Amino acid sequence: QITLKESGPTLVKPTQTLTLTCTFSGFSLSTSGVGVGWIRQPPGKALEWLALIYWNDDKRYSPSLKSRLTITKDTSKNQVVLTVTSLDPVDTATYYCAHRGRGGWFDPWGQGTLVTVSS
C-alpha cells in the first residue's frame, strides 16, 4: 500500500522561504519510472501542478513558478522536499505530494497540508 504525507509549517511570512517534506512508504524512488510530484490548491480554487522529481533525479518545474521552486529527494529516507522562495499571500494553499507511477499519473496523493502566507 502506497502512502504519502506532507509536513511543514502552517504559517509563513511574506518574502520568506517555504520548505515542505513529503514522506512516503510503499514504493521506492529508486525504481525505474517512478516519481513524486507536488501540486497545490488555493482555498476554493483549482489544482496547480508545481514540480516533479523522477527516480533518476530528473526534475521538472511549472514554467510560471520555475524560478522559485526547488525539488530534491532523499531516497534512503523515502522523502522528497520542495522549497518555494519569495512567498506572497497568493501562495496560500493546500500543498499535496503525490506518487507518479509508471503509468504516468498522480496516484495516490497525500492528505495535503495547508500553508498560510501572512504577516
Add this chain to the structure above:
Amino acid sequence: EIVLTQSPATLSLSPGERAALSCRASQSVSSYLAWYQQKPGQAPRLLISDASNRATGIPARFSGSGSGTDFTLTISSLEPEDFAVYYCQQRSISWTFGQGTKVEIK
C-alpha cells in the same frame, strides 16, 4: 502551456441521473488525459487514466472517452457519494489541470 477548459462549471443533477462532464484542451494531448474526483476536505482521487482506463477500484458507472482535444467523463447513474468536484489533467506537455466541474445535488 496547454490549457484545459472544463464545462459546465456546475452540474445540478439528481441521484440516478446521468452526468456528462467535458474537458477541452487548447491543443492535442493525444490520450494523455486523466480525471480526478475531489470531495470536500479530501485529496483528489484518480478515476480515469489515459482518457478511458478506469483506475483500480473505480466503479463501472464511471467511464471516460475522447482523444486529441475533446474528452468526456460520464457517470452513468449518480450515486449519493458521486457528488463532488471533478478535474481533468493532461501530461502530454508538462502537467496542467482544468478548473474543475462541481456536480451538485439538484
